[in-house]
Amino acid sequence: MWTPKRVLVTRSAAERPHGQRILARLDTAGVQDVELLRGDRLPNLRGEGDRAAFMAAKDTMAVVVGAPSQRKLQPIPPSADWRFDLAQGCPAHCQYCYLAGSLSGPPITRVFADLDEVLTDLDGYVGRGAVTSGTAERGGEGTTFEASCYTDPLAIEHLTGGLATAIAHFGTHGWAGPVQLRATTKFDDVAGLLDLPHGGRTRLRFSVNAQSVARRFEGATSPVAGRLAALRAVAAAGYPVGVTVAPIMPVEGWRQEYADLLDGIRAAAGDADLTVECITHRFTPGSKATLTDWYPRTRLEMDEEARTTKRGKFGSVKHVYPKETMAELRSWFERAVADRLPGARLLYWT
Structure with missing residues (x-):
């Protein structure tokens, strides 16, 4: 199981109940380098852009409070009606990692300490989805919430307990309609x-x-x-x-x-x-550039000439x-x- 070499905890995260639970788990796991920050800004973690800086970022976990914009959930087709994040980033080293094209900045794992508040907010989304809720094909799943869009929650569960907290909440809460929590690992x-x-x-x-x-x-x-x-x-x-x-x-x-x-x-x-x-x-030009920087010896096939180019409605490019x-x-x-x-x-x- 992953043991981060460095953990940064923002002030607001340390004040949250979930943040305090994470700190207790980190202590139990024997994580040595846990820094409680005076404020809510993380230090510059970009490094020099070389392999050592990448590895240092992959070995770093930050416990933070999500930005207010993250509390407004977005649909995540074709998986689920809505996405909410237990964390962003992952300690694994998958050479095709789609997070390389989705998340900006150094690849640290950011864990969100305001989980209790996020779970409470989910009530307002029940029955409002369009991916599964109310559809003929998947309506039996109820309103679905994807918790692993930008992370692998089980990879960090021994340090955070966030997935267990979400599962217990979904299982015991009095919902206004049928719901389903979805997580993949x-x-x-x-x-x-x-x-x-x-x-x-x-x-x-x-x-x-x-x-x-x-x-x-x-x-x-x-x-x-x-x-x-x-x-x-x-x-x-x-x-x-x-x-x-x-x-x-x-x-x-x-x-x-x-x-x-x-x-x-x-x-x-x-x-x-x-x-x-x-x-x-599939891959994008941006994800290919990032992945070949992260894994310069990769033998993953990412040849644009051997692919078909798909363009999104806002001009995005994807090679399939x-x-x-x-x-x-x-x-x-x-x-x-x-x-x-x-x-x-x-x-x-x-």
């Missing part, structure tokens, strides 16, 4: 979640991939076999579960590798309430697999999921 330490009063209102999903992809590109994460064992454990504890197969890559022998993965998922999930989300690999490749991948996965996971629901393909 590449880690397997779920022991602290098994006995929580989740009430079936949290879907824990595990991000999994072909063995060759996971071994080559997913540094400092739990092995896929460990993630599937964790899926089995939380399913046995009554949680609805899911797998996020991402990012899908047409590597050599991909059909057999992904078939083996789906068979492993079937063995782990049994007859649990299981969903599947499929996300193909060519139409023929995407069609082949999608057709194979839709058939394979139906054959190998007949009781699962395939939520989306992207």
